Amino acid sequence: MTENKKNIMDVEYGIDSRYKSNKERESDATALMEARLMRMKNLSKDQITKAKLLQLKLKMEEYIKIPVYDNHNYFSDFLKLYIDSIYSKRSTFAKDIDVAPVSLSQVINNHREPKEEFIMKLMIHSEKVYKNVCEFHKITWYQVYFHEKICDTMSNQEQWRPEIEKHIRISEAI
Amino acid sequence: MYLCRMKIIDISTGEKHSVEILPVEIDEFKTLRKDRYFFDWKIEKNQEVYKLQIKGSSDILGLVSIERISQEWRIHIRLLTVSKENKGNEKKYDKIAGNLIAYVAKIAIREYGELACVSLRPKSQIAxxxxxxxxxxxxxxxxxxxVPGIINLINFYDND
Structure with missing residues:
Protein backbone atom coordinates (compact mmCIF):
# COMPACT_ATOMS: atom_id res chain seq x y z
CA MET A 1 0.00 0.00 0.00
CA THR A 2 1.35 3.47 -0.85
CA GLU A 3 1.96 5.93 1.98
CA ASN A 4 -0.69 8.27 0.59
CA LYS A 5 -3.40 5.58 0.52
CA LYS A 6 -2.44 4.50 4.01
CA ASN A 7 -2.79 8.10 5.27
CA ILE A 8 -6.23 8.45 3.74
CA MET A 9 -7.37 5.17 5.33
CA ASP A 10 -6.11 6.31 8.73
CA VAL A 11 -7.36 9.86 8.50
CA GLU A 12 -8.78 9.93 11.97
CA TYR A 13 -5.84 8.58 13.91
CA GLY A 14 -4.91 12.15 14.60
CA ILE A 15 -4.04 15.67 13.62
CA ASP A 16 -1.14 17.83 14.62
CA SER A 17 -2.21 21.41 13.85
CA ARG A 18 0.07 23.23 16.22
CA TYR A 19 1.46 26.46 14.82
CA LYS A 20 5.19 26.26 14.20
CA SER A 21 5.78 30.02 14.41
CA ASN A 22 4.07 33.31 15.25
CA LYS A 23 4.29 34.30 11.61
CA GLU A 24 2.36 31.18 10.62
CA ARG A 25 -0.23 31.86 13.33
CA GLU A 26 -0.70 35.51 12.34
CA SER A 27 -1.05 34.88 8.62
CA ASP A 28 -3.51 32.08 9.37
CA ALA A 29 -5.52 34.36 11.67
CA THR A 30 -5.76 37.19 9.15
CA ALA A 31 -6.84 35.02 6.23
CA LEU A 32 -9.29 33.04 8.33
CA MET A 33 -10.89 36.14 9.85
CA GLU A 34 -11.40 37.69 6.41
CA ALA A 35 -13.09 34.55 5.15
CA ARG A 36 -15.22 34.24 8.28
CA LEU A 37 -16.40 37.84 8.13
CA MET A 38 -17.56 37.26 4.56
CA ARG A 39 -19.49 34.17 5.64
CA MET A 40 -20.92 35.93 8.72
CA LYS A 41 -22.49 38.57 6.48
CA ASN A 42 -24.63 35.84 4.95
CA LEU A 43 -25.97 34.53 8.25
CA SER A 44 -29.72 34.82 8.56
CA LYS A 45 -31.50 36.19 11.64
CA ASP A 46 -32.83 32.68 12.24
CA GLN A 47 -29.33 31.16 12.23
CA ILE A 48 -28.09 33.80 14.67
CA THR A 49 -31.06 33.21 16.99
CA LYS A 50 -30.44 29.44 16.94
CA ALA A 51 -26.77 29.97 17.84
CA LYS A 52 -27.74 32.24 20.74
CA LEU A 53 -30.27 29.73 22.04
CA LEU A 54 -27.78 26.88 21.82
CA GLN A 55 -25.23 29.06 23.64
CA LEU A 56 -27.76 29.74 26.39
CA LYS A 57 -28.59 26.05 26.77
CA LEU A 58 -24.89 25.15 27.05
CA LYS A 59 -24.33 27.93 29.60
CA MET A 60 -27.22 26.66 31.72
CA GLU A 61 -25.99 23.06 31.52
CA GLU A 62 -22.52 24.20 32.56
CA TYR A 63 -23.92 26.21 35.46
CA ILE A 64 -25.89 23.35 37.01
CA LYS A 65 -22.92 20.96 36.89
CA ILE A 66 -21.06 22.43 39.85
CA PRO A 67 -21.84 24.59 42.90
CA VAL A 68 -21.27 28.28 42.25
CA TYR A 69 -20.96 30.53 45.28
CA ASP A 70 -21.21 34.14 44.19
CA ASN A 71 -23.77 36.93 44.16
CA HIS A 72 -24.77 36.53 40.56
CA ASN A 73 -28.48 36.15 39.73
CA TYR A 74 -28.21 33.25 37.33
CA PHE A 75 -31.88 32.42 36.84
CA SER A 76 -32.86 35.97 35.96
CA ASP A 77 -29.76 36.52 33.83
CA PHE A 78 -30.47 33.36 31.82
CA LEU A 79 -34.10 34.40 31.53
CA LYS A 80 -33.05 37.79 30.12
CA LEU A 81 -30.77 36.10 27.59
CA TYR A 82 -33.56 33.72 26.60
CA ILE A 83 -36.12 36.46 26.02
CA ASP A 84 -33.73 38.85 24.31
CA SER A 85 -32.52 36.10 21.95
CA ILE A 86 -36.04 35.64 20.60
CA TYR A 87 -38.03 38.83 21.14
CA SER A 88 -37.40 42.46 20.29
CA LYS A 89 -39.70 43.50 23.18
CA ARG A 90 -39.90 41.72 26.54
CA SER A 91 -43.57 42.69 26.80
CA THR A 92 -44.30 40.45 23.79
CA PHE A 93 -42.86 37.50 25.66
CA ALA A 94 -44.97 38.42 28.71
CA LYS A 95 -48.05 38.39 26.48
CA ASP A 96 -47.05 35.04 24.93
CA ILE A 97 -46.86 33.34 28.32
CA ASP A 98 -49.86 35.25 29.70
CA VAL A 99 -48.18 37.11 32.54
CA ALA A 100 -48.34 40.80 33.30
CA PRO A 101 -45.36 42.73 31.87
CA VAL A 102 -44.77 44.25 35.31
CA SER A 103 -44.55 40.76 36.91
CA LEU A 104 -42.05 39.68 34.28
CA SER A 105 -40.02 42.81 34.85
CA GLN A 106 -39.96 42.17 38.61
CA VAL A 107 -38.69 38.62 38.09
CA ILE A 108 -36.05 39.77 35.61
CA ASN A 109 -34.86 42.51 37.97
CA ASN A 110 -34.87 40.25 41.04
CA HIS A 111 -37.62 42.19 42.80
CA ARG A 112 -39.75 39.09 43.17
CA GLU A 113 -39.35 35.33 43.03
CA PRO A 114 -40.86 33.56 40.03
CA LYS A 115 -44.04 31.69 40.93
CA GLU A 116 -44.14 27.99 40.13
CA GLU A 117 -46.67 28.67 37.37
CA PHE A 118 -44.20 31.10 35.81
CA ILE A 119 -41.49 28.43 35.64
CA MET A 120 -43.99 25.92 34.22
CA LYS A 121 -44.94 28.38 31.49
CA LEU A 122 -41.28 29.04 30.79
CA MET A 123 -40.66 25.30 30.55
CA ILE A 124 -43.42 24.82 27.97
CA HIS A 125 -42.37 27.93 26.02
CA SER A 126 -38.76 26.67 25.88
CA GLU A 127 -39.84 23.20 24.76
CA LYS A 128 -41.61 24.74 21.79
CA VAL A 129 -38.82 27.19 20.95
CA TYR A 130 -35.98 24.67 21.23
CA LYS A 131 -37.79 22.05 19.14
CA ASN A 132 -36.17 23.46 16.00
CA VAL A 133 -32.82 24.31 17.60
CA CYS A 134 -31.42 21.42 19.64
CA GLU A 135 -32.36 19.00 22.38
CA PHE A 136 -33.51 20.89 25.44
CA HIS A 137 -34.35 19.03 28.61
CA LYS A 138 -37.60 20.25 30.09
CA ILE A 139 -36.25 20.30 33.65
CA THR A 140 -33.42 22.71 32.82
CA TRP A 141 -35.12 25.91 34.08
CA TYR A 142 -36.14 24.16 37.29
CA GLN A 143 -32.60 22.90 37.76
CA VAL A 144 -31.14 26.37 37.27
CA TYR A 145 -33.65 27.88 39.71
CA PHE A 146 -33.12 25.32 42.48
CA HIS A 147 -29.37 25.09 41.90
CA GLU A 148 -29.12 28.83 42.53
CA LYS A 149 -31.34 28.50 45.63
CA ILE A 150 -29.17 25.71 47.05
CA CYS A 151 -25.91 27.53 46.32
CA ASP A 152 -27.21 30.80 47.83
CA THR A 153 -28.53 29.06 50.94
CA MET A 154 -25.32 27.14 51.52
CA SER A 155 -23.06 30.13 50.92
CA ASN A 156 -25.10 32.48 53.15
CA GLN A 157 -25.18 30.25 56.22
CA GLU A 158 -23.38 32.85 58.32
CA GLN A 159 -26.31 35.20 57.79
CA TRP A 160 -29.27 32.91 58.43
CA ARG A 161 -27.87 30.09 60.56
CA PRO A 162 -27.39 31.74 63.99
CA GLU A 163 -31.02 32.85 64.21
CA ILE A 164 -32.53 29.67 62.73
CA GLU A 165 -30.36 27.42 64.87
CA LYS A 166 -31.88 28.92 68.02
CA HIS A 167 -35.15 27.28 67.05
CA ILE A 168 -33.72 23.80 66.53
CA ARG A 169 -33.41 21.12 69.20
CA ILE A 170 -33.18 17.34 69.22
CA SER A 171 -35.54 16.10 71.93
CA GLU A 172 -35.29 12.39 71.13
CA ALA A 173 -32.11 10.52 71.98
CA ILE A 174 -30.42 9.10 68.88
CA MET B 1 -27.14 11.88 33.73
CA TYR B 2 -28.58 13.66 30.71
CA LEU B 3 -25.89 16.28 30.29
CA CYS B 4 -23.61 14.13 28.18
CA ARG B 5 -25.52 12.54 25.35
CA MET B 6 -22.52 11.67 23.24
CA LYS B 7 -22.05 8.10 22.13
CA ILE B 8 -19.53 5.98 20.27
CA ILE B 9 -20.38 2.85 18.33
CA ASP B 10 -18.83 -0.61 18.74
CA ILE B 11 -18.27 -1.48 15.10
CA SER B 12 -18.45 -5.28 15.59
CA THR B 13 -21.80 -5.28 17.47
CA GLY B 14 -23.34 -1.92 16.51
CA GLU B 15 -23.82 -1.26 20.21
CA LYS B 16 -23.79 2.39 21.32
CA HIS B 17 -21.83 3.41 24.41
CA SER B 18 -22.31 6.69 26.26
CA VAL B 19 -19.07 8.55 26.69
CA GLU B 20 -17.77 11.32 28.88
CA ILE B 21 -15.23 13.91 27.91
CA LEU B 22 -13.18 15.25 30.80
CA PRO B 23 -10.06 17.34 31.33
CA VAL B 24 -6.85 15.28 31.50
CA GLU B 25 -5.42 15.44 35.03
CA ILE B 26 -1.79 16.47 35.35
CA ASP B 27 -0.78 13.03 36.70
CA GLU B 28 -2.30 11.28 33.69
CA PHE B 29 0.05 12.79 31.12
CA LYS B 30 2.79 10.32 31.98
CA THR B 31 0.42 7.45 31.12
CA LEU B 32 -0.30 8.80 27.62
CA ARG B 33 2.26 6.76 25.72
CA LYS B 34 3.24 7.68 22.22
CA ASP B 35 2.86 4.09 21.00
CA ARG B 36 -0.85 4.18 21.86
CA TYR B 37 -1.71 7.88 21.36
CA PHE B 38 0.66 8.73 18.48
CA PHE B 39 2.00 12.04 19.85
CA ASP B 40 4.09 13.15 22.79
CA TRP B 41 1.19 14.36 24.95
CA LYS B 42 3.47 15.24 27.85
CA ILE B 43 4.48 18.44 26.07
CA GLU B 44 0.81 19.45 26.02
CA LYS B 45 0.45 19.40 29.79
CA ASN B 46 0.29 23.20 30.00
CA GLN B 47 -2.50 23.26 27.43
CA GLU B 48 -6.22 22.54 27.74
CA VAL B 49 -6.44 18.81 27.05
CA TYR B 50 -9.53 16.57 27.15
CA LYS B 51 -9.90 12.78 27.14
CA LEU B 52 -12.79 10.64 25.90
CA GLN B 53 -13.80 7.57 27.90
CA ILE B 54 -16.75 5.20 27.92
CA LYS B 55 -18.82 6.04 31.02
CA GLY B 56 -17.68 3.90 33.91
CA SER B 57 -14.35 3.08 32.28
CA SER B 58 -11.03 4.81 32.84
CA ASP B 59 -9.56 3.68 29.53
CA ILE B 60 -8.80 6.71 27.35
CA LEU B 61 -9.97 6.22 23.76
CA GLY B 62 -9.25 9.68 22.38
CA LEU B 63 -7.59 12.97 23.22
CA VAL B 64 -7.79 16.56 22.08
CA SER B 65 -5.68 19.57 22.95
CA ILE B 66 -7.06 23.03 22.29
CA GLU B 67 -6.15 26.70 22.35
CA ARG B 68 -8.80 29.36 23.01
CA ILE B 69 -8.18 32.42 20.84
CA SER B 70 -10.79 34.67 22.41
CA GLN B 71 -9.95 37.81 20.43
CA GLU B 72 -10.95 35.87 17.29
CA TRP B 73 -13.89 34.00 18.93
CA ARG B 74 -12.10 30.85 17.87
CA ILE B 75 -10.88 27.59 19.38
CA HIS B 76 -7.97 26.03 17.56
CA ILE B 77 -7.48 22.28 17.79
CA ARG B 78 -3.77 21.75 18.43
CA LEU B 79 -3.66 17.96 18.62
CA LEU B 80 -6.33 15.32 18.16
CA THR B 81 -5.97 11.58 18.32
CA VAL B 82 -7.77 8.30 18.83
CA SER B 83 -6.09 5.40 20.59
CA LYS B 84 -4.14 2.95 18.42
CA GLU B 85 -6.79 0.20 18.40
CA ASN B 86 -9.36 2.70 17.10
CA LYS B 87 -7.42 3.68 14.02
CA GLY B 88 -8.01 2.55 10.44
CA ASN B 89 -10.17 -0.27 9.11
CA GLU B 90 -9.65 -2.51 12.14
CA LYS B 91 -10.85 0.06 14.64
CA LYS B 92 -13.07 -1.06 17.53
CA TYR B 93 -15.14 2.08 18.03
CA ASP B 94 -16.44 4.66 15.56
CA LYS B 95 -17.15 8.38 16.20
CA ILE B 96 -14.36 9.04 18.71
CA ALA B 97 -12.79 11.90 16.73
CA GLY B 98 -16.22 13.29 15.80
CA ASN B 99 -17.31 13.41 19.42
CA LEU B 100 -14.11 15.18 20.42
CA ILE B 101 -14.55 17.79 17.67
CA ALA B 102 -18.22 18.24 18.64
CA TYR B 103 -17.18 18.71 22.27
CA VAL B 104 -14.78 21.48 21.24
CA ALA B 105 -17.58 22.97 19.13
CA LYS B 106 -19.81 23.04 22.24
CA ILE B 107 -17.16 24.97 24.16
CA ALA B 108 -16.83 27.41 21.24
CA ILE B 109 -20.59 28.03 21.02
CA ARG B 110 -20.89 28.36 24.79
CA GLU B 111 -18.10 30.95 24.85
CA TYR B 112 -18.65 32.86 21.62
CA GLY B 113 -22.27 32.23 20.55
CA GLU B 114 -23.05 33.12 16.95
CA LEU B 115 -19.40 34.15 16.35
CA ALA B 116 -18.00 30.75 17.36
CA CYS B 117 -15.40 29.02 15.23
CA VAL B 118 -13.37 25.82 15.57
CA SER B 119 -10.26 25.54 13.41
CA LEU B 120 -7.62 22.93 12.62
CA ARG B 121 -4.92 22.32 10.03
CA PRO B 122 -4.75 18.71 8.90
CA LYS B 123 -2.20 17.50 6.36
CA SER B 124 -3.35 18.35 2.85
CA GLN B 125 -3.96 14.70 1.86
CA ILE B 126 -6.52 14.23 4.64
CA ALA B 127 -8.15 17.69 4.57
CA VAL B 147 -22.49 28.84 12.40
CA PRO B 148 -24.59 27.24 10.95
CA GLY B 149 -22.42 24.14 10.34
CA ILE B 150 -21.16 24.06 13.92
CA ILE B 151 -24.75 23.78 15.24
CA ASN B 152 -25.47 20.85 12.93
CA LEU B 153 -22.26 19.15 14.07
CA ILE B 154 -23.21 19.52 17.75
CA ASN B 155 -26.74 18.29 17.14
CA PHE B 156 -25.45 15.28 15.19
CA TYR B 157 -23.13 14.10 17.95
CA ASP B 158 -24.86 15.40 21.08
CA ASN B 159 -28.29 13.76 21.11
CA ASP B 160 -30.15 10.93 22.84
Whole structure:
Protein backbone atom coordinates (compact mmCIF):
# COMPACT_ATOMS: atom_id res chain seq x y z
CA MET A 1 0.00 0.00 0.00
CA THR A 2 1.35 3.47 -0.85
CA GLU A 3 1.96 5.93 1.98
CA ASN A 4 -0.69 8.27 0.59
CA LYS A 5 -3.40 5.58 0.52
CA LYS A 6 -2.44 4.50 4.01
CA ASN A 7 -2.79 8.10 5.27
CA ILE A 8 -6.23 8.45 3.74
CA MET A 9 -7.37 5.17 5.33
CA ASP A 10 -6.11 6.31 8.73
CA VAL A 11 -7.36 9.86 8.50
CA GLU A 12 -8.78 9.93 11.97
CA TYR A 13 -5.84 8.58 13.91
CA GLY A 14 -4.91 12.15 14.60
CA ILE A 15 -4.04 15.67 13.62
CA ASP A 16 -1.14 17.83 14.62
CA SER A 17 -2.21 21.41 13.85
CA ARG A 18 0.07 23.23 16.22
CA TYR A 19 1.46 26.46 14.82
CA LYS A 20 5.19 26.26 14.20
CA SER A 21 5.78 30.02 14.41
CA ASN A 22 4.07 33.31 15.25
CA LYS A 23 4.29 34.30 11.61
CA GLU A 24 2.36 31.18 10.62
CA ARG A 25 -0.23 31.86 13.33
CA GLU A 26 -0.70 35.51 12.34
CA SER A 27 -1.05 34.88 8.62
CA ASP A 28 -3.51 32.08 9.37
CA ALA A 29 -5.52 34.36 11.67
CA THR A 30 -5.76 37.19 9.15
CA ALA A 31 -6.84 35.02 6.23
CA LEU A 32 -9.29 33.04 8.33
CA MET A 33 -10.89 36.14 9.85
CA GLU A 34 -11.40 37.69 6.41
CA ALA A 35 -13.09 34.55 5.15
CA ARG A 36 -15.22 34.24 8.28
CA LEU A 37 -16.40 37.84 8.13
CA MET A 38 -17.56 37.26 4.56
CA ARG A 39 -19.49 34.17 5.64
CA MET A 40 -20.92 35.93 8.72
CA LYS A 41 -22.49 38.57 6.48
CA ASN A 42 -24.63 35.84 4.95
CA LEU A 43 -25.97 34.53 8.25
CA SER A 44 -29.72 34.82 8.56
CA LYS A 45 -31.50 36.19 11.64
CA ASP A 46 -32.83 32.68 12.24
CA GLN A 47 -29.33 31.16 12.23
CA ILE A 48 -28.09 33.80 14.67
CA THR A 49 -31.06 33.21 16.99
CA LYS A 50 -30.44 29.44 16.94
CA ALA A 51 -26.77 29.97 17.84
CA LYS A 52 -27.74 32.24 20.74
CA LEU A 53 -30.27 29.73 22.04
CA LEU A 54 -27.78 26.88 21.82
CA GLN A 55 -25.23 29.06 23.64
CA LEU A 56 -27.76 29.74 26.39
CA LYS A 57 -28.59 26.05 26.77
CA LEU A 58 -24.89 25.15 27.05
CA LYS A 59 -24.33 27.93 29.60
CA MET A 60 -27.22 26.66 31.72
CA GLU A 61 -25.99 23.06 31.52
CA GLU A 62 -22.52 24.20 32.56
CA TYR A 63 -23.92 26.21 35.46
CA ILE A 64 -25.89 23.35 37.01
CA LYS A 65 -22.92 20.96 36.89
CA ILE A 66 -21.06 22.43 39.85
CA PRO A 67 -21.84 24.59 42.90
CA VAL A 68 -21.27 28.28 42.25
CA TYR A 69 -20.96 30.53 45.28
CA ASP A 70 -21.21 34.14 44.19
CA ASN A 71 -23.77 36.93 44.16
CA HIS A 72 -24.77 36.53 40.56
CA ASN A 73 -28.48 36.15 39.73
CA TYR A 74 -28.21 33.25 37.33
CA PHE A 75 -31.88 32.42 36.84
CA SER A 76 -32.86 35.97 35.96
CA ASP A 77 -29.76 36.52 33.83
CA PHE A 78 -30.47 33.36 31.82
CA LEU A 79 -34.10 34.40 31.53
CA LYS A 80 -33.05 37.79 30.12
CA LEU A 81 -30.77 36.10 27.59
CA TYR A 82 -33.56 33.72 26.60
CA ILE A 83 -36.12 36.46 26.02
CA ASP A 84 -33.73 38.85 24.31
CA SER A 85 -32.52 36.10 21.95
CA ILE A 86 -36.04 35.64 20.60
CA TYR A 87 -38.03 38.83 21.14
CA SER A 88 -37.40 42.46 20.29
CA LYS A 89 -39.70 43.50 23.18
CA ARG A 90 -39.90 41.72 26.54
CA SER A 91 -43.57 42.69 26.80
CA THR A 92 -44.30 40.45 23.79
CA PHE A 93 -42.86 37.50 25.66
CA ALA A 94 -44.97 38.42 28.71
CA LYS A 95 -48.05 38.39 26.48
CA ASP A 96 -47.05 35.04 24.93
CA ILE A 97 -46.86 33.34 28.32
CA ASP A 98 -49.86 35.25 29.70
CA VAL A 99 -48.18 37.11 32.54
CA ALA A 100 -48.34 40.80 33.30
CA PRO A 101 -45.36 42.73 31.87
CA VAL A 102 -44.77 44.25 35.31
CA SER A 103 -44.55 40.76 36.91
CA LEU A 104 -42.05 39.68 34.28
CA SER A 105 -40.02 42.81 34.85
CA GLN A 106 -39.96 42.17 38.61
CA VAL A 107 -38.69 38.62 38.09
CA ILE A 108 -36.05 39.77 35.61
CA ASN A 109 -34.86 42.51 37.97
CA ASN A 110 -34.87 40.25 41.04
CA HIS A 111 -37.62 42.19 42.80
CA ARG A 112 -39.75 39.09 43.17
CA GLU A 113 -39.35 35.33 43.03
CA PRO A 114 -40.86 33.56 40.03
CA LYS A 115 -44.04 31.69 40.93
CA GLU A 116 -44.14 27.99 40.13
CA GLU A 117 -46.67 28.67 37.37
CA PHE A 118 -44.20 31.10 35.81
CA ILE A 119 -41.49 28.43 35.64
CA MET A 120 -43.99 25.92 34.22
CA LYS A 121 -44.94 28.38 31.49
CA LEU A 122 -41.28 29.04 30.79
CA MET A 123 -40.66 25.30 30.55
CA ILE A 124 -43.42 24.82 27.97
CA HIS A 125 -42.37 27.93 26.02
CA SER A 126 -38.76 26.67 25.88
CA GLU A 127 -39.84 23.20 24.76
CA LYS A 128 -41.61 24.74 21.79
CA VAL A 129 -38.82 27.19 20.95
CA TYR A 130 -35.98 24.67 21.23
CA LYS A 131 -37.79 22.05 19.14
CA ASN A 132 -36.17 23.46 16.00
CA VAL A 133 -32.82 24.31 17.60
CA CYS A 134 -31.42 21.42 19.64
CA GLU A 135 -32.36 19.00 22.38
CA PHE A 136 -33.51 20.89 25.44
CA HIS A 137 -34.35 19.03 28.61
CA LYS A 138 -37.60 20.25 30.09
CA ILE A 139 -36.25 20.30 33.65
CA THR A 140 -33.42 22.71 32.82
CA TRP A 141 -35.12 25.91 34.08
CA TYR A 142 -36.14 24.16 37.29
CA GLN A 143 -32.60 22.90 37.76
CA VAL A 144 -31.14 26.37 37.27
CA TYR A 145 -33.65 27.88 39.71
CA PHE A 146 -33.12 25.32 42.48
CA HIS A 147 -29.37 25.09 41.90
CA GLU A 148 -29.12 28.83 42.53
CA LYS A 149 -31.34 28.50 45.63
CA ILE A 150 -29.17 25.71 47.05
CA CYS A 151 -25.91 27.53 46.32
CA ASP A 152 -27.21 30.80 47.83
CA THR A 153 -28.53 29.06 50.94
CA MET A 154 -25.32 27.14 51.52
CA SER A 155 -23.06 30.13 50.92
CA ASN A 156 -25.10 32.48 53.15
CA GLN A 157 -25.18 30.25 56.22
CA GLU A 158 -23.38 32.85 58.32
CA GLN A 159 -26.31 35.20 57.79
CA TRP A 160 -29.27 32.91 58.43
CA ARG A 161 -27.87 30.09 60.56
CA PRO A 162 -27.39 31.74 63.99
CA GLU A 163 -31.02 32.85 64.21
CA ILE A 164 -32.53 29.67 62.73
CA GLU A 165 -30.36 27.42 64.87
CA LYS A 166 -31.88 28.92 68.02
CA HIS A 167 -35.15 27.28 67.05
CA ILE A 168 -33.72 23.80 66.53
CA ARG A 169 -33.41 21.12 69.20
CA ILE A 170 -33.18 17.34 69.22
CA SER A 171 -35.54 16.10 71.93
CA GLU A 172 -35.29 12.39 71.13
CA ALA A 173 -32.11 10.52 71.98
CA ILE A 174 -30.42 9.10 68.88
CA MET B 1 -27.14 11.88 33.73
CA TYR B 2 -28.58 13.66 30.71
CA LEU B 3 -25.89 16.28 30.29
CA CYS B 4 -23.61 14.13 28.18
CA ARG B 5 -25.52 12.54 25.35
CA MET B 6 -22.52 11.67 23.24
CA LYS B 7 -22.05 8.10 22.13
CA ILE B 8 -19.53 5.98 20.27
CA ILE B 9 -20.38 2.85 18.33
CA ASP B 10 -18.83 -0.61 18.74
CA ILE B 11 -18.27 -1.48 15.10
CA SER B 12 -18.45 -5.28 15.59
CA THR B 13 -21.80 -5.28 17.47
CA GLY B 14 -23.34 -1.92 16.51
CA GLU B 15 -23.82 -1.26 20.21
CA LYS B 16 -23.79 2.39 21.32
CA HIS B 17 -21.83 3.41 24.41
CA SER B 18 -22.31 6.69 26.26
CA VAL B 19 -19.07 8.55 26.69
CA GLU B 20 -17.77 11.32 28.88
CA ILE B 21 -15.23 13.91 27.91
CA LEU B 22 -13.18 15.25 30.80
CA PRO B 23 -10.06 17.34 31.33
CA VAL B 24 -6.85 15.28 31.50
CA GLU B 25 -5.42 15.44 35.03
CA ILE B 26 -1.79 16.47 35.35
CA ASP B 27 -0.78 13.03 36.70
CA GLU B 28 -2.30 11.28 33.69
CA PHE B 29 0.05 12.79 31.12
CA LYS B 30 2.79 10.32 31.98
CA THR B 31 0.42 7.45 31.12
CA LEU B 32 -0.30 8.80 27.62
CA ARG B 33 2.26 6.76 25.72
CA LYS B 34 3.24 7.68 22.22
CA ASP B 35 2.86 4.09 21.00
CA ARG B 36 -0.85 4.18 21.86
CA TYR B 37 -1.71 7.88 21.36
CA PHE B 38 0.66 8.73 18.48
CA PHE B 39 2.00 12.04 19.85
CA ASP B 40 4.09 13.15 22.79
CA TRP B 41 1.19 14.36 24.95
CA LYS B 42 3.47 15.24 27.85
CA ILE B 43 4.48 18.44 26.07
CA GLU B 44 0.81 19.45 26.02
CA LYS B 45 0.45 19.40 29.79
CA ASN B 46 0.29 23.20 30.00
CA GLN B 47 -2.50 23.26 27.43
CA GLU B 48 -6.22 22.54 27.74
CA VAL B 49 -6.44 18.81 27.05
CA TYR B 50 -9.53 16.57 27.15
CA LYS B 51 -9.90 12.78 27.14
CA LEU B 52 -12.79 10.64 25.90
CA GLN B 53 -13.80 7.57 27.90
CA ILE B 54 -16.75 5.20 27.92
CA LYS B 55 -18.82 6.04 31.02
CA GLY B 56 -17.68 3.90 33.91
CA SER B 57 -14.35 3.08 32.28
CA SER B 58 -11.03 4.81 32.84
CA ASP B 59 -9.56 3.68 29.53
CA ILE B 60 -8.80 6.71 27.35
CA LEU B 61 -9.97 6.22 23.76
CA GLY B 62 -9.25 9.68 22.38
CA LEU B 63 -7.59 12.97 23.22
CA VAL B 64 -7.79 16.56 22.08
CA SER B 65 -5.68 19.57 22.95
CA ILE B 66 -7.06 23.03 22.29
CA GLU B 67 -6.15 26.70 22.35
CA ARG B 68 -8.80 29.36 23.01
CA ILE B 69 -8.18 32.42 20.84
CA SER B 70 -10.79 34.67 22.41
CA GLN B 71 -9.95 37.81 20.43
CA GLU B 72 -10.95 35.87 17.29
CA TRP B 73 -13.89 34.00 18.93
CA ARG B 74 -12.10 30.85 17.87
CA ILE B 75 -10.88 27.59 19.38
CA HIS B 76 -7.97 26.03 17.56
CA ILE B 77 -7.48 22.28 17.79
CA ARG B 78 -3.77 21.75 18.43
CA LEU B 79 -3.66 17.96 18.62
CA LEU B 80 -6.33 15.32 18.16
CA THR B 81 -5.97 11.58 18.32
CA VAL B 82 -7.77 8.30 18.83
CA SER B 83 -6.09 5.40 20.59
CA LYS B 84 -4.14 2.95 18.42
CA GLU B 85 -6.79 0.20 18.40
CA ASN B 86 -9.36 2.70 17.10
CA LYS B 87 -7.42 3.68 14.02
CA GLY B 88 -8.01 2.55 10.44
CA ASN B 89 -10.17 -0.27 9.11
CA GLU B 90 -9.65 -2.51 12.14
CA LYS B 91 -10.85 0.06 14.64
CA LYS B 92 -13.07 -1.06 17.53
CA TYR B 93 -15.14 2.08 18.03
CA ASP B 94 -16.44 4.66 15.56
CA LYS B 95 -17.15 8.38 16.20
CA ILE B 96 -14.36 9.04 18.71
CA ALA B 97 -12.79 11.90 16.73
CA GLY B 98 -16.22 13.29 15.80
CA ASN B 99 -17.31 13.41 19.42
CA LEU B 100 -14.11 15.18 20.42
CA ILE B 101 -14.55 17.79 17.67
CA ALA B 102 -18.22 18.24 18.64
CA TYR B 103 -17.18 18.71 22.27
CA VAL B 104 -14.78 21.48 21.24
CA ALA B 105 -17.58 22.97 19.13
CA LYS B 106 -19.81 23.04 22.24
CA ILE B 107 -17.16 24.97 24.16
CA ALA B 108 -16.83 27.41 21.24
CA ILE B 109 -20.59 28.03 21.02
CA ARG B 110 -20.89 28.36 24.79
CA GLU B 111 -18.10 30.95 24.85
CA TYR B 112 -18.65 32.86 21.62
CA GLY B 113 -22.27 32.23 20.55
CA GLU B 114 -23.05 33.12 16.95
CA LEU B 115 -19.40 34.15 16.35
CA ALA B 116 -18.00 30.75 17.36
CA CYS B 117 -15.40 29.02 15.23
CA VAL B 118 -13.37 25.82 15.57
CA SER B 119 -10.26 25.54 13.41
CA LEU B 120 -7.62 22.93 12.62
CA ARG B 121 -4.92 22.32 10.03
CA PRO B 122 -4.75 18.71 8.90
CA LYS B 123 -2.20 17.50 6.36
CA SER B 124 -3.35 18.35 2.85
CA GLN B 125 -3.96 14.70 1.86
CA ILE B 126 -6.52 14.23 4.64
CA ALA B 127 -8.15 17.69 4.57
CA UNK B 128 -10.86 16.54 2.18
CA UNK B 129 -11.97 13.89 4.65
CA UNK B 130 -12.61 16.58 7.30
CA UNK B 131 -14.36 18.82 4.79
CA UNK B 132 -16.67 15.98 3.74
CA UNK B 133 -17.28 14.42 7.14
CA UNK B 134 -17.68 17.57 9.24
CA UNK B 135 -18.76 20.05 6.57
CA UNK B 136 -15.77 22.28 7.24
CA UNK B 137 -14.79 25.39 5.31
CA UNK B 138 -11.30 25.73 3.87
CA UNK B 139 -9.18 28.88 3.96
CA UNK B 140 -5.63 28.32 2.71
CA UNK B 141 -4.62 25.21 4.62
CA UNK B 142 -6.88 25.93 7.60
CA UNK B 143 -10.19 24.19 8.03
CA UNK B 144 -12.89 25.76 10.14
CA UNK B 145 -16.45 25.26 11.16
CA UNK B 146 -18.78 28.08 12.15
CA VAL B 147 -22.49 28.84 12.40
CA PRO B 148 -24.59 27.24 10.95
CA GLY B 149 -22.42 24.14 10.34
CA ILE B 150 -21.16 24.06 13.92
CA ILE B 151 -24.75 23.78 15.24
CA ASN B 152 -25.47 20.85 12.93
CA LEU B 153 -22.26 19.15 14.07
CA ILE B 154 -23.21 19.52 17.75
CA ASN B 155 -26.74 18.29 17.14
CA PHE B 156 -25.45 15.28 15.19
CA TYR B 157 -23.13 14.10 17.95
CA ASP B 158 -24.86 15.40 21.08
CA ASN B 159 -28.29 13.76 21.11
CA ASP B 160 -30.15 10.93 22.84
Missing amino acids: QHYIDRYNMNITGITLSIE
